[in-house]
Amino acid sequence: MKTDLIIIGSGPGGYNTACHAAKNGLNTVIFEDRQAGGTCLNRGCIPTKTLCHEADMIEAVAAMTGSRPETDLSKAMNRKEHVTGQLREGVETLMKSPGITFVKEHASFKDAHTVVAGGEEYTADNIIIATGSESKMPPIEGINEEGVVTSTELLNLEKMPNHLCIIGAGVIGMEFASVFKSFGSNVTVIEFLKECLPAIDSDIAKRMRKVMERRGIEFYMQSAVKSINRKGDKLTVCFDKKNKPQEVEADIVLVATGRKPNIDGLGLENTGINFDSKGIKVDDNMLTNIRGVYAIGDVNGRAMLAHAATAQGIRSVNHILKKSDNIRMEIMPAAVFTNPEVAGVGLTSDQCDAMGIEYNTRKGFYRSNGKALAMDESEGMVKLITDNNNKIIGCHAYGAHAADIIQEATVIMNFDGTTDNLRDIIHTHPTLEEILHDSTV
Template identity: 55%
Template sequence: MTKTDLIIIGGGPGGYGAAGYAARLGLDVIVIEQASVGGTCLNVGCIPTKTWSHEADILRARRTADPTATIDFQRVRRRQQEVIEQLRNGVETLLSAPSIRLVKGKAHFIDAHTVATDEETFEAKHIIIATGSEAKMPPIAITDTQRVMTSTELLAIDHVPESLVIIGAGVIGMEFASIFQTFGSKVTVIEYLKECLPTLDSDIAKRLRKSMEKRGIDFHMQAGVTAITANGVTFERKGKQQTVSAEAILIATGRKPCLENLRLEAAGIAFTAKGITVDEQMRTSCQGIYAIGDVNGQTMLAHAASMQAIIAVNNILGRTDHIDLSIMPSAIFTYPEAASVGLSEDFCEAKGMEYTCRKGFFRANGKAMAMEETEGMVKLIADSDGKVVGCHAFGAHSADMIQEISSLMCMGVTIEQLRDMVHIHPTLGEILHDTSMIS
């Protein structure tokens, strides 16, 4: 039996973030990870996909000078692995600190203070569960499995498929659609809902989809997939059945928390299929045990896991903070890029709220024109008191602009105060200031 101050199950952004923070504050920490450190985000998620997005940006830029330019996919794969390995080495260095021990293995609970792997047993007063999530498969008949992939398998593909069908128009599906269309695949997206990216303002989502359609991506909205066979993907739309064939098929219908084999019942930890139940301090139903990141099902974003890690460790040590998880920016790295924070106009209308919505357009911005990135729009939402409560955007560097608004929202800034803030010229950020000036 090895005793320590804190056991962390999972070495992803939440787990290694919690470990580093707790160690700096004086705790002895054991991190148990069954696979590579860095979690889904670093190894088969955020980082490799953003590496590919960058390569797609470079290819589009090259094509302005040479329309026949093509992708060297083997070089892309090498660079992808180099980036992953460099960042993974950084996480391993973090977890090699004197007060942190990294243990490789599958962890499960013995009781509320005891965790075991196949090799060892560990005991701690405090435990943080940070096991992340995995791809969720839809309840459809799949008789042809050779061409079917999740995002993990697609990131390991050794060539650019001639054609790609993507089931699901969420963040994962839309990012891969944008990437592979640029790389040269014929891309088809099939989505059950009326619009793509349901967490995004519907006006912004529609404009983004239309922009991607102009690039040659086919969308079938309000379409329910019924089967995947050797003939392709069969779906029903408006009472009619259609089949689309492709060399590769990506299932991107969401993710589910990794709960299996943890034996949560042994510690008396409450959970549902949506994740481990936690309160605002990330505390589970069992005293001393916390759950952060995708495994609690609250917000499946790497940066959410990182901030939840801080909240959990602060609670363990009795430290106070003012982290507001309701202000959670997010980005979709398609082309054009999209991002959002806070309330959407759809939400405000559905709740009958008094609000104002100001729209700004990239085409009127000097930097956007200089960059040849004039396609884009910003929607700035304020409540009846003029306080900024949301912002949704698509267009170049939308994530950077939304991050600015997110920071301002954390400070309770009003539209009037935003108007008084000087913005550098020429920048895309001026779009935000110009939008705030609209009466």
């Protein structure tokens, strides 16, 4: 079968790209060997954020009544399934749009412009690889013990762990630490690096960790896990903290040490495409070294974020259509849906220091914001980073709805805005966004 465009993978990058391509007149065939919506919808962003919402409701009730309600894990998991199922049906409906053919089969390359799926061959001058990523398991003794899980298995737990040990303090680790602490589990986080959330401004990350420690989450930073051992119904995680052996006992151990591009079984060896363990190599148009073959989202390793995959997919289709766009891939907001939230966009202070960039910082605090106090959310800070001409080059925050606040900074940065521009924008009162405005005063 000959078509205009082939897309492998139906995550946010894949299905949004298919819609964009079809609307622009490209007959598109999209392949998916699992569930429509990919990891984000079924095993990642959406189910996790559903549980984050459940955790937030527990915290709200506890703050209002002074008594923490008991968590019904089965109800939380059932609601998660309802939300993901509803959204998955929506994606499947989109994939029935005119110009899109949705094939539920595993696809692999026969050659650079031929894909084999379900015993049939499909050819196209343009192919977009959007196969996402999967959990990366470190070489730790006992990593395959029963009860050692990835985020996928944790999202399907049937019994609440009394003690959850998390290896890794990145986005996945921190979100699950926050959720299960709210659910009533004892939580321990073991991290090899000096600070949690390495992609976030270290000032914000440190403050956030302190908040989580006050919630009762135990952190072991600069600690290397050596082994995991099962004794009866308990797991013992053995690790070195600054060369001193220590151990933690847990019911469940979550391995959250990052993700790797999902390229196994794609048949890339038949294409000549350049790739390594970090992902498929692409240029700024998401084009590989093979003409007409693109890679978007987690599989190229550039920015493992659902919205990054969507933006990259639009860019690749625009390149195919020879259309220009003003998408600025370097201005990529990101959020961590802990309680409270963490979010950031642009350069961090650490990056500026490493690159030798002169910068200034301005800070605004939740404790002086009327809406934050009314919400009983006085813990938080917004940090603006500007160059010597007051141009905003970064914004980072922790606190209630930090992701929403960062989005306003993202808009301003996309237009090379300054603190003067931000100061001149009228903000609704009372809102949390006033914290961002106040940081310029």
